[in-house]
Amino acid sequence: MRTAFAILALIAPAAALAAGPEAVQLTSKVSVEHVRKGADGQPHKVVEEAKRVVPGEALVFEFSYRNAGAKPATGFVITDPLPGNVAFAGGETAGAVYSVDHGKSWGALASLRVPTANGGSRAATSADVNGIRWAFPAIAPGGTGKVSFRGLVK
Amino acid sequence: MRYQASGAESPAFVKKTILAALGAVASGALAPAFAAGTPAGTTISNTATATYDLPAGGTGTVTSNTVTLKVDELIDVTVAWKDPGDVLGSAGGTNQVLSFTVTNGGNASEAFTLGSIAALGGDDFDPTVTSIVLDTNGNGVYDAGVDTVYVPGSNDPAIAADGSITAFILSTLPTAANDANRARTELTAASKKGTGTPGTSFAGAGTGGVTAVVGLTGGKGLADGWYKIQKAAVAFVKTASVADPFGGATQVPGSTVTYTLAATVSGTGSLANLKVSDAIPAGTTYKPGTITLDGATLTDAADADAGAFTGSAIAVSLGTVATGTTKTVTFKVKIN
Numbered sequence: 351m352r353t354a355f356a357i358l359a360l361i362a363p364a365a366a367l368a369a370g371p372e373a374v375q376l377t378s379k380v381s382v383e384h385v386r387k388g389a390d391g392q393p394h395k396v397v398e399e400a401k402r403v404v405p406g407e408a409l410v411f412e413f414s415y416r417n418a419g420a421k422p423a424t425g426f427v428i429t430d431p432l433p434g435n436v437a438f439a440g441g442e443t444a445g446a447v448y449s450v451d452h453g454k455s456w457g458a459l460a461s462l463r464v465p466t467a468n469g470g471s472r473a474a475t476s477a478d479v480n481g482i483r484w485a486f487p488a489i490a491p492g493g494t495g496k497v498s499f500r501g502l503v504k
Numbered sequence: 505m506r507y508q509a510s511g512a513e514s515p516a517f518v519k520k521t522i523l524a525a526l527g528a529v530a531s532g533a534l535a536p537a538f539a540a541g542t543p544a545g546t547t548i549s550n551t552a553t554a555t556y557d558l559p560a561g562g563t564g565t566v567t568s569n570t571v572t573l574k575v576d577e578l579i580d581v582t583v584a585w586k587d588p589g590d591v592l593g594s595a596g597g598t599n600q601v602l603s604f605t606v607t608n609g610g611n612a613s614e615a616f617t618l619g620s621i622a623a624l625g626g627d628d629f630d631p632t633v634t635s636i637v638l639d640t641n642g643n644g645v646y647d648a649g650v651d652t653v654y655v656p657g658s659n660d661p662a663i664a665a666d667g668s669i670t671a672f673i674l675s676t677l678p679t680a681a682n683d684a685n686r687a688r689t690e691l692t693a694a695s696k697k698g699t700g701t702p703g704t705s706f707a708g709a710g711t712g713g714v715t716a717v718v719g720l721t722g723g724k725g726l727a728d729g730w731y732k733i734q735k736a737a738v739a740f741v742k743t744a745s746v747a748d749p750f751g752g753a754t755q756v757p758g759s760t761v762t763y764t765l766a767a768t769v770s771g772t773g774s775l776a777n778l779k780v781s782d783a784i785p786a787g788t789t790y791k792p793g794t795i796t797l798d799g800a801t802l803t804d805a806a807d808a809d810a811g812a813f814t815g816s817a818i819a820v821s822l823g824t825v826a827t828g829t830t831k832t833v834t835f836k837v838k839i840n
Contacts (some may be wrong), residue, residue, distance in 0.1 A: 369721045373564060373566070374554060374556055374566045375566065376552060376554045376566050376567065376568040377568055378550060378551065378554075378568035378571050380550060380571040380573060381569065382573075384703065395763075400571075400573050401573065401574065402573065402574050402575075402576045402714075402715060403548070403573050403574075403576065404573055404575065404578040404611070404719065404752055405541030405542050405575070405578050405611050405719045406541070406578070406720075407717070409573075411550065411552075412777040413552045413568060415554060420656060421559050423556040423557070423665070424556065424557045425555070425556055425563075426554060426555075426556040427554060427555045427556070428552060428554045429552065429553045429554070430550065430552040430553075430554070431550075431705075432550075433549060433550050434549045435542040435546060435548050435575070436548060447784045452712065459718075490554070495642075503542060503548070503573075503575065504541065504543050
């Protein structure tokens with residue numbers, strides 16, 4: 351065990367140095383879909399960057415990435431843990447996998463199961479999602495992109 | 505809020521770190537049951553993480569900026585009529601009780617002003633609301649003298665987030681109302697912090713100084729309850745048949761007259777303490793022991809059975825008679 355920790359302690363700072371703050375950038379943005387009465391008297395959906403929300407409001411989580419390094423970033427994975435007070439509500443960028451156990455395991459939602467009180471398990475639903483992730487084989491130098499999903503304030 | 509989990513197989517110590525981080529966040533804002541709504545004032549933070557392979561080997565990790573959202577206070581209320589069906593009352597009846605549930609659909613404790621409306625269309629009469637009563641002892645049933653009479657501005661009920669209370673409307677029903685007439689009466693509830701078009705906000709008015717926002721209910725609710733009048737009426741039909749001593753039906757001294765009194769109760773409900781009495785006609789003498797009720801003979805004494813002969817009249821106590829029932833009393837007299 352001591353050896354293992356020592357190796358990790360060596361790797362971790364080295365990795366941080368090599369990555370550098372400039373290599374890959376990740377920006378997150380959360381917008382809220384407010385329903386507002388428009389000039390025509392009909393309710394319209396207005397999406398604006400959120401600072402304040404109320405329960406039941408729909409949120410759009412958006413993550414922008416950019417490879418600012420000179421080499422491709424391979425094995426690129428974006429992970430977002432849903433905040434505890436947000437329920438996953440679909441609308442996700444294609445290619446996502448999910449976790450219903452806070453990041454211990456990942457997979458298609460249909461393949462995941464949630465333990466039940468009686469010791470069994472049941473099929474996971476979108477309400478159980480507490481992690482979402484996208485994996486990309488490589489991001490070319492200068493490459494950019496966005497992924498997003500929707501959530502509901504519980 | 506963040507965690508790292510790179511690759512399919514995370515080392516055990518990484519998992520521990522993840523759990524610890526989540527635990528720390530959860531304690532800041534305990535995740536409520538979904539129905540209750542995230543409490544006003546809760547902070548929701550989100551941070552995404554990206555990992556990638558480093559050219560020199562190993563894994564690079566980059567963390568996004570953290571987006572923080574503040575949960576405002578949501579003002580929502582619904583009112584529902586609790587009685588399983590029309591509340592049956594008698595014309596002229598007082599303290600006729602309608603029961604309602606007022607539910608705070610918001611995410612913070614909220615005080616509400618209650619009101620009632622009895623003058624509504626689409627019904628047969630208007631009751632007079634005498635009071636609104638709060639179910640102070642929380643048993644869901646009106647208890648006269650125990651539950652507190654509601655006084656607007658004085659004991660406006662404060663309801664916890666996702667909580668509900670029972671409130672009663674007490675009315676007097678008009679004496680002129682007819683059987684089966686129905687009346688609609690409304691209980692209203694409005695948030696004291698404010699009402700308005702959904703989305704209307706009140707800066708700083710929420711719990712802990714957050715903004716209070718009117719939800720889809722507009723911050724007010726109402727529900728209709730119904731009264732229905734039960735009125736019963738009784739009709740008497742009296743007939744006589746004569747039997748003379750000679751086998752005929754002529755009225756001569758010595759003839760026996762059999763009187764039949766049929767009491768028919770109609771309408772809705774029942775009539776309590778219904779009594780039939782009939783004076784013995786002049787020139788006749790009551791034949792002892794001839795009172796019958798629905799074919800059964802009754803004694804003449806004022807005793808446990810329903811019939812009695814008082815010396816000048818017969819009387820039969822029918823008790824409570826349901827509508828649609830006919831009670832038949834007979835007695836015999838002899839022509840002097």
